[in-house]
Amino acid sequence: MANHNRDDLVVLRPEGLYCPRGDFHIDPWRPVPRAVVTHGHSDHARSGMGQYHCASGSLPILRWRLGEQTYHAHAYGEPFTLGQARVSLHPAGHVLGSAQVRIEVDGEIWVASGDYKRQLDPTCAPFEVVRCDTFITEATFGLPVYRWPPTPSVAADIADWRRECGERGEAAVLFCYALGKAQRVLAELMAWDAQPVLLHGAIAAGVEVYRQAGIVLPETRPVTEQARGTDYAGQLVLAPPSAAGSAWMRRFRHAQQGFASGWMRLRGNRRRRNYDRGFVVSDHADWPDLLRTIEQTGARRVIATHGNTDALIRHLCEHGVAAEAFRTDFGDEQ
Ligand SMILES: [Zn+2]
Ligand SMILES: [Zn+2]
Missing domain, CATH: 3.40.50 (Rossmann fold)
Incomplete structure (x- = not known):
């Protein structure tokens, strides 16, 4: 079902999501030389990476959970270069310091969301919509039954x-x-x-x-x-x-x-x-917010990770969006 080509900015490797042009992984589950870590939950932030790139707000959390490592902290929205890729981190509204990863190479833009939510949360910066060509979205609660009360x-x-x-x-x-x-x-x-x-x-x-x-x-x-x-x-x-x-x-x-x-x-x-x-209180997007967010990114292609990807992919395909899944090791925080 996956029709990946060699120009894809993010591909699935045994170690985790990988950006070949930037030579880095995103939230890898096996040790790699260079990791961009979206947030501190244990299914996203693991020990054993050579370098950790993270949002500044995430640094105290990573230190708490992983101890002293080689960290490179970046302010939200501030671009940095990895290989041929221009990378920046943007608020995901999930937990303190959580980030989406924006990757740009030759004018093509991919965003890997990490975990995110759209509800306001007094303990972290609100989610920022980042326009992109391909959006890698989480789908932990990707079923129409999941709708959050205020x-x-x-x-x-x-x-x-x-x-x-x-x-x-x-x-x-x-x-x-x-x-x-x-x-x-x-x-x-x-x-x-x-x-x-x-x-x-x-x-x-x-x-x-x-x-x-x-x-x-x-x-x-x-x-x-x-x-x-x-x-x-x-x-x-x-x-x-x-x-x-x-x-x-x-x-x-x-x-x-x-x-x-x-x-x-x-x-x-x-x-x-x-x-x-x-x-009912969740730090993930509910079904309406998944759909709204995907639409707002303007992405022509969507790749879903976590849990209930099937229903989301079917829904998107029925509405003319090219959608597929990455089979990842991300879980539900536990
Ligand atoms: Zn999480
Ligand atoms: Zn997750």
Whole structure:
């Protein structure tokens, strides 16, 4: 199905997405000499690369997750040269410092989106539409059923849920990804709830990185600093999904468990994982925003990565856009 030709600015290699004219990879999953990394999630930022090119805003996150490496940080929109390619990074609106990669060679322009969303997020720069000939888009939620409610209303629901839990003598333990989602939920909660939020250690580390980068977040306290026998009724606690069902949970005795994720749009996902509540908040584009973004880029050709590429490709082909998929190792942050 793929009709690649040798002029393609990005091709799929066993190591990951590769730009032959610039001799660099984008978010490679195997060690390579030169990587352009779109953001800090573990399926995009891996150790073992000779050089890391990233957006300046992503640098503290990469340092937190990968330690000291050879980093080349670039301001958004500032072009740099790799091989014969003129490269620049542009906000993707996904997490702090996340970037799309714009590649230009001989007037031809390709953009690799990395992960992105269009909803406003107080913890990162908003997505920038970059016009291009070929757009490599993520398609994590590439099905028409995925449509996101406004995040402020979801934050209000979370605040209400915490109060309801308090009335029943329960803690409200909310599971969310430690990089991006937790900080976004915290920032959105500030408008609805003045009570400090308790954090699992894995979440606290990332929250500190965001604070150091100047992102305003509400008051938080580490769960580990709470005295033995603390009554957690009415407390909101953020924890990574890996803490669900672990011994760490026992301290709460009476607790409701919620999950903040785009996957919660499907009720079956919540029931299967035994969450009491699902809150639909995602750092990826929903179906209408995928289609809107693809149209706005003006791309004549689209290459989809991540999850549900089939429905998106079919839809685009039916609407006269040449669309295909790259089979990648990108996942869902976990
Ligand atoms: Zn991501
Ligand atoms: Zn991803």
